[in-house]
């Protein structure tokens with residue numbers, strides 16, 4: 649699979665169809681970890697790999713927040729099915745046009761929760777939770793596809809843990825989230841890694857007025873985490889990167905998925921499945937439920 653990927657990358661660079669291939673390479677220090685790599689020279693295409701350790705959602709490098717990438721030339725990006733969902737969402741948000749990016753889609757059996765869980769074999773136990781209910785193991789959109797044959801797995805209900813939490817009382821849920829958000833150290837790794845957090849100036853950095861208290865304490869933490877999740881409502885594609893990088897191990901994906909569930913239930917909308925369906929929060933309809941406005 650990696651060989652096929654390298655050949656596509658080499659051809660794209662050689663023919664000058666792209667200026668950079670964004671993919672994965674093993675780190676020098678640890679062969680059990682991969683890191684994003686930006687290949688501009690055909691001689692470096694041999695470094696490209698794809699395997700269950702390719703965790704990053706590389707589409708974070710495609711937005712207008714990263715003009716330095718576009719300056720190198722048209723990018724090609726190695727994208728798993730879940731990453732392609734981000735690409736479709738970003739096109740819908742006018743971050744770039746479809747023709748501005750070459751998608752090297754990869755058929756994907758799943759990735760590990762994090763590098764420390766790698767035992768040399770991917771199992772249901774060490775697999776990232778998003779992979780247990782993934783419906784895009786073969787990407788829906790691509791220019792090139794590597795590894796079309798992907799073994800199927802028994803899919804889990806994506807909202808199982810969300811429903812479990814919702815079965816608790818409001819007080820219990822409030823306590824649960826307060827305990828989680830208390831751990832937040834306001835490092836903003838969750839923001840930096842998210843393809844949809846591309847604002848040039850995040851609301852959390854604004855000081856005139858200051859909307860969110862910046863120090864890591866209960867009130868500011870609560871506001872930050874709720875605002876982050878709400879700004880991603882109907883946009884988050886569930887790539888799970890925010891949860892993966894959170895040093896405090898806050899289950900941000902649980903919060904994201906509750907909003908995803910609501911979007912599906914109330915608006916029959918799932919983000920990142922196409923570039924045409926109008927996002928509900930950018931659409932006015934007379935049929936919208938306004939019973940909550942008093």
Ligand code: SF4
Nearest residue numbers: 729730756758779782
């Ligand atoms: S969610 Fe799907 S496409 Fe994404 S890493 Fe898991 S199995 Fe692969």
Ligand code: SF4
Nearest residue numbers: 832833835836838894
């Ligand atoms: S990554 Fe985790 S600890 Fe850092 S700001 Fe986000 S929620 Fe807080």
Ligand code: SF4
Nearest residue numbers: 842884885887888890
């Ligand atoms: S909020 Fe988290 S799961 Fe959703 S798109 Fe951003 S990084 Fe991915």
